[in-house]
Amino acid sequence: MKKILFAAATLLILAQAGFIIVMQAHGKQAFLEIYAALNAEPITYVNFMFRVIAWWWMLPLACAPLSFWTYRNWSNIRAALVLFVNAACLLALCGTSYLAAMWTGNLHVVSGWFA
Numbered sequence: 001m002k003k004i005l006f007a008a009a010t011l012l013i014l015a016q017a018g019f020i021i022v023m024q025a026h027g028k029q030a031f032l033e034i035y036a037a038l039n040a041e042p043i044t045y046v047n048f049m050f051r052v053i054a055w056w057w058m059l060p061l062a063c064a065p066l067s068f069w070t071y072r073n074w075s076n077i078r079a080a081l082v083l084f085v086n087a088a089c090l091l092a093l094c095g096t097s098y099l100a101a102m103w104t105g106n107l108h109v110v111s112g113w114f115a
Contacts, residue, residue: 002071006067006071008083009067009082009083010067012083013086015090019094020056020057027050028050059093066082066085
């Protein structure tokens, strides 16, 4: 059980790192293409997001030692906490990237995709 939960935490950390690598390599161009296809101006938040993308590495760098510490000092509560924190960090990265239009009131632009 200990190794399975540690493997799950490690996979979540690797998913965070992989997401950041993809966003740094291709993210800005992809977002600009989406806004161009919708005939909309990129929101200020998107520009801010890509200016601070280097700081996103703090999430997996903080989660990795926490996971290793939990593995060395095992407790079911600590394991659950680590899995929750790792999953929350991954959701925060995805949410920061893909929900920006909804947070800023541009839902009417995106809503046509779901009609």
